[in-house]
Structure formats: C-alpha cells, structure tokens
Amino acid sequence: MRVGFLGLGQIGGSIARALRVTGDDWWVGAWTPSGAGPREALAAGVIDGAFVDARALIAESDVLVLAAPPVACVALVERLGGEWRGALRTGATVTDVASTKQALEAAARRADLPWVGGHPMAGRETSGFGAADATLFHGRPWVVTSALGGGNPAVVRALALACGAVPVEIDAAAHDGLVAAISHLPLLTSVALVEAVTGSPGAAPEDWAAASALAAGGWRDTTRLARGDTAMGAEIAVTNAGPIAARLRAYRGAIDTWIALLETPGGPDAAVIRERMDAAKARLEHPGG
Amino acid sequence: MRVGFLGLGQIGGSIARALRVTGDDWWVGAWTPSGAGPREALAAGVIDGAFVDARALIAESDVLVLAAPPVACVALVERLGGEWRGALRTGATVTDVASTKQALEAAARRADLPWVGGHPMAGRETSGFGAADATLFHGRPWVVTSALGGGNPAVVRALALACGAVPVEIDAAAHDGLVAAISHLPLLTSVALVEAVTGSPGAAPEDWAAASALAAGGWRDTTRLARGDTAMGAEIAVTNAGPIAARLRAYRGAIDTWIALLETPGGPDAAVIRERMDAAKARLEHPGG
Numbered sequence: 001m002r003v004g005f006l007g008l009g010q011i012g013g014s015i016a017r018a019l020r021v022t023g024d025d026w027w028v029g030a031w032t033p034s035g036a037g038p039r040e041a042l043a044a045g046v047i048d049g050a051f052v053d054a055r056a057l058i059a060e061s062d063v064l065v066l067a068a069p070p071v072a073c074v075a076l077v078e079r080l081g082g083e084w085r086g087a088l089r090t091g092a093t094v095t096d097v098a099s100t101k102q103a104l105e106a107a108a109r110r111a112d113l114p115w116v117g118g119h120p121m122a123g124r125e126t127s128g129f130g131a132a133d134a135t136l137f138h139g140r141p142w143v144v145t146s147a148l149g150g151g152n153p154a155v156v157r158a159l160a161l162a163c164g165a166v167p168v169e170i171d172a173a174a175h176d177g178l179v180a181a182i183s184h185l186p187l188l189t190s191v192a193l194v195e196a197v198t199g200s201p202g203a204a205p206e207d208w209a210a211a212s213a214l215a216a217g218g219w220r221d222t223t224r225l226a227r228g229d230t231a232m233g234a235e236i237a238v239t240n241a242g243p244i245a246a247r248l249r250a251y252r253g254a255i256d257t258w259i260a261l262l263e264t265p266g267g268p269d270a271a272v273i274r275e276r277m278d279a280a281k282a283r284l285e286h287p288g289g
Numbered sequence: 290m291r292v293g294f295l296g297l298g299q300i301g302g303s304i305a306r307a308l309r310v311t312g313d314d315w316w317v318g319a320w321t322p323s324g325a326g327p328r329e330a331l332a333a334g335v336i337d338g339a340f341v342d343a344r345a346l347i348a349e350s351d352v353l354v355l356a357a358p359p360v361a362c363v364a365l366v367e368r369l370g371g372e373w374r375g376a377l378r379t380g381a382t383v384t385d386v387a388s389t390k391q392a393l394e395a396a397a398r399r400a401d402l403p404w405v406g407g408h409p410m411a412g413r414e415t416s417g418f419g420a421a422d423a424t425l426f427h428g429r430p431w432v433v434t435s436a437l438g439g440g441n442p443a444v445v446r447a448l449a450l451a452c453g454a455v456p457v458e459i460d461a462a463a464h465d466g467l468v469a470a471i472s473h474l475p476l477l478t479s480v481a482l483v484e485a486v487t488g489s490p491g492a493a494p495e496d497w498a499a500a501s502a503l504a505a506g507g508w509r510d511t512t513r514l515a516r517g518d519t520a521m522g523a524e525i526a527v528t529n530a531g532p533i534a535a536r537l538r539a540y541r542g543a544i545d546t547w548i549a550l551l552e553t554p555g556g557p558d559a560a561v562i563r564e565r566m567d568a569a570k571a572r573l574e575h576p577g578g
Contacts, residue, residue: 071559121503141503168502178496181486182504186511188547191569193478196540197470198572207467212576213457214410214430215471221510222475226569234563238556245551248544251485255541258477262534267527270360274523280480280515283487287501 001158004061005030005047006054006076008037011097011123012067013132016046018163021134026162031057037129046132054079058087063155065118066096066104069235073098074107081111088114093151095159099179099232101145101172103239109148116156117145117172119179120165125228137165145172180243184236185251188244190225191233290447293350294319294336295343295365297326300386300412301356302421305335307452310423315451320346326418335421343368347376352444354407355385355393358524362387363396370400377403382440384448388468388521390434390461392528398437405445406434406461408468409454414517426454434461469532473525474540477533479514480522 003019005012008030019026029049030038038050051057058064064080066073073096080094088094095118098104108115122140124131142160144167147153157167170178198208237244261276262268292308294301297319308315318338319327327339340346347353353369355362362385369383377383384407387393397404411429413420431449433456436442446456459467487497526533550565551557 121505123505140505143503170499174496174499178500178503181496181500182508185486186482186507189478189482189544190511191566192540192543192547193475194569194573195543195565196536197474198569198576207463207470208572209576210459210463211467211470214432214467216410216412216429218475218514219471221513222479223573224510225507226566226573230563230566230570233566234559237551237562238559241551241557245548247485248548248551251481252541252544252548254481254484255478255537255544258481259534259537259541262526262530262537268530270523270527273526274519276484277480277515277519277522280483280487281519283497284483284512284515287487287498 001025001155002027002060002062003029003159004051004057004064005038005067006032006057006064007066007068007072008032008041008047008129009067010127010129010131011120011136012065013037013041013046013129014122014134014136015065015067015097015120015159015163016041017132017134018137019159020046022162024162027060029057029060040129055084055087058084059089062089062092063159064088064092064094065159066094066098068098069232070098070100070104070239071235073104074239077104077107077111077113080113091152093155095151095156098239099183099236100239101143101175105145105148105172112149114151115148116151116153117143117175118156118160119143119145119175120160120163122165125224127229127232135164137163140165141168142166143168143170143175145170145175176240177243180240180247184240184244185247187225187228187233187236188248189251190223194223194226290314290444291316291349291351292318292448293340293346293353294327295321295346295353295355296357296361297321297330297336297418298356299416299418299420300409300425301354302326302330302335302418303411303423303425304354304356304386304409304448304452305330306421306423307426308448309335311451313451316349318346318349329418330421344373344376347373348378351378351381352448353377353381353383354448355383355387357387358521359387359389359393359528360524362393363528366393366396366400366402369402380441382444384440384445387528388472388525389528390432390464394434394437394461401438403440404437405440405442406432407445407449408432408434408464409449409452411454414513416518416521424453426452429454430457431455432457432459432464434459434464465529466532469529469536473529473533474536476514476517476522476525477537478540479512483512483515 042050142165431454
C-alpha cells in the first residue's frame, strides 16, 4: 500500500517508522510545508520519498494521512477539496491522526472527501520527527471514525494494525466527548493549576518562587501537561470547545463541593474526606465496576 | 546522637535507613502502635532497638521524631505532654515529618514541648517501612520551623543533613500556605478530576468505562495523586483546611475564566488560548522570572 503523509511530526513520523519496521510492502512518502521532517526521514531511510510538491505525493498515494494539529488538518482538508482535488487517485482514502474529530469530519463532509478519521491514542510532550518512535502505538487504541464519501475503513484499520495498535470504532461525536474527559479536561486543569499558583498575567506571582523551591513529584506530575505543546493545546481547545466546556462545568461542580467540605463550620471531618477519596480511587482503579 | 522514632513508615523508615548508612555515630530506636515496622527494621539491621513501650524509647532519646500522618502526630504530641511527659530527657527535642505544620505546632505549644517542626519534602505513593529508601531525601528541601519551649533547631538540621537533605527555615504558617499551593491543591484537583470524569457517589459513571479505555499518559499523570494514601490525604486536608480552601478558590477563578473563554460567542480564539498557555508554561518553567 502507498501511504502519503501530509505533515510528519512525532505522530506521523512514528507511524512511518512503524511501517518501515513491519517488513510488509509499504511505500511511504511525505510532504510538509517546510520540508524539514521529510528530508530528515528520507536521510534516515524511514520514507521512500520526500516531496516538495504536495500534488505529486497525493497523486502517488492510496491513503493520505493528515499528520498535523487539528486546525492545520482542517486547512489540509480544504486544500484537498479545492486546489489539490485533481491529484486525488480514484479509490484513495484520506485519514488523519488529530486529537479532535468532529470539526475535521465536518470539513471533510463539506469538501466531499473519501474520509475515515483516525486518532491513535498515544503521544508524548516531545514533538517533531526527531521524537518519532516506531513502538509509540504498541497496544494502544487507535480510534477509527465512520466512513464518509467512499472512504475505506479497512485501509485505516490496516495502518493501525501495522503499527501494533488496536483499532476501535467510535463515531466522531462520541470520540470528542470521551477525549474531552480523559485528555483535554486534564490539560486545562493542569494549565489552571499553574495559573492559580504562579499568578495570572498581570498579577504578581508573590510566593510562587518560594513555593517552587518546595515542589516535588506531585506538582511535577499534575503540571506536566501544561509544559506540553501549546500550539497543539490551543488547536485542540478551539476544535473541541463545547465538549471541553461541558466537562469543565462538571469539574467546577466537584471543586465547589470540595471548597464547601473544607469550609464546614467547626472544621472538616477527616472520615468524610477519606470516604470521598476512597470512592474516587476505587472508581479510578476499577472503571468497569 | 540518640534518635527515637514514634511511627516508622516510608518517611521515618527512610530517615532511619539514611542514618544507618551515614557511618556517623547515630543510635536509632523505634516504637509504633503495632510494632510491625520496628520489628522489620530491627531484623534488617536498620535500627538498634524496637520498643514495645514508648516511654522506654522516649527515656533513651535525645531527639524524638514523630513519623506519622498529621492527625496521628497531634495525638502523639498530646501523649508526650501528658502520660509520657515524665519520660522526656532534659534537653531533648521533639520534631516531626508531617505534611502540615500549624496544627501540630499549636498542639506542641499547648503541650509545652521542646519543639522544632520538620517536613522533608519528598515521598512516594507507596507507604510503610517496606517502602523506605535511604536516598529519598537526597538534595531535597527539609523545612525546619521555629523552635518552641527550648527545642533545639541544630538537632533537626543535623538530622536533615545526615539524610542528604537541605534544611530550609520557614515558619509554620508560611509552610502551610506554600504546600497548600504545590502539594495539597494538586491532590484535590486530582481527586476532583477523577470525580468529574468517573461520576460522583450516587451518580452513574455513564461513559467512564469507554473513556478509560482511551486514557493515556496525561490522564495517568494528572490522576496519580488520587491513587495515593487516602488516610494521609484526609489528615492533610483537615489539618490545613483554611490555606487549601483559599487556594481552591483562586483555582476555581482560573477554571471559570477557561469556561468563559471556551464559551466565547462565535467560538474561542486559538491565538488567545495559546498566549495564555504560553504565559503559564513560562511562569512554570521560570519561577524566579
């Protein structure tokens, strides 16, 4: 199968590396606006062709993988529906690896593309082709959304399986609600935690330097997402704003009950607090129970 | 110096192990209500005496280290001021390793003990003497609070230095405000995150099982503190409720601004969101700047 990457950062690069090591007969080409990632990948023997002309790559590919942040993917979809449409092969499928699916699916529908959205559920705080790792998706879920306009889901499942991932069919709306919960809400709670402790823009940090000197592993872990790729974070937030806002409102409700509990007249009850913490821990550790 | 531990879990045990490997002339004894930790430590050659009678240990010790959760430490302070007072040696100092300092200092003042509070800023989600590690405090701050009733701060600093830690003098109120920010607020935001996503007690989890199947590293890191020792978490919350509630209110303010931003009429602006995320990341990574 001939796979063309439009975008080749950590995620796209990891897929390309995984395809190279499967030993199967994959042809892989890549194009990015700057061309840096594809040149590096070609020099490393990871891809078969680094294209300076996206149309030439599109014309060579059975499956096109949009491997860019969500808003950039929407722009790629619009170009595929417009200036690049003539280069699309008959029977080709366009897929992507972006963190949000509804905005992109809507764009693919408007552009009338042969579309099957995808989201491999892995990634690290690093970015760029240099951070690509052939084993990144081993054993991880790879969400495959509904086919549109003649897109072939079997092609996307084959790509996931070649990377050692587990294809999971979930429609775009359900996907966006679920990742709002376990990925985007944690990102914003992490950023808000940093803002509350280090001061907001314009507000003096006051005791942040002193607090920072005492910070240990708990602080590092709960703020790790706030150290990640902010351009990506912003594109995720704008393309999944509704579901994230709904989760944030539920979250604020939980925070409110904690404030009320701590401010109980006469002082909070350790047994009540422990019971709540125990209940949360049990649900966290036993999602099915 | 003769050191007596009242309590011997992960933190007390790690101090005992560190004292054993320094090669200096430390005598170490320990008592706990069940006696299990001291028996294990004695068998491992980590301590010189496992005491079944706390009074006998107190009578042997130049420095007493209360190594239990905060509320349990308050009870130990009260016993030292009452039934155990007669056993305290002249010139002895009582210290502790608990996560909150004001409630304990107030109890020590009421009990008229020779007191210098302490808080080594390290720890893991594991607990018990079996999780003790001689290197746990290497290079970590060890908060030393003001002396009361003739307690000797030099003794507590010596203990910290013997463990490879860095003694830092901070008064109890300032300590509790700082750790509310970088330790206790992250704990409660982690628990609230679990509650918001997995459902509150009495509310059906709905899509939690499906969301859980997609969860990756970001979810694991931001919820790690909610998997910790809930008895310890509850004792921290009740002994530092005021400062934690104040931090939670500031945090809720940050969450409210995120909800407003995501619900901007016409859709949120990616540039504005990225700017906020960049500003938070910069303050996080450069606490002095």
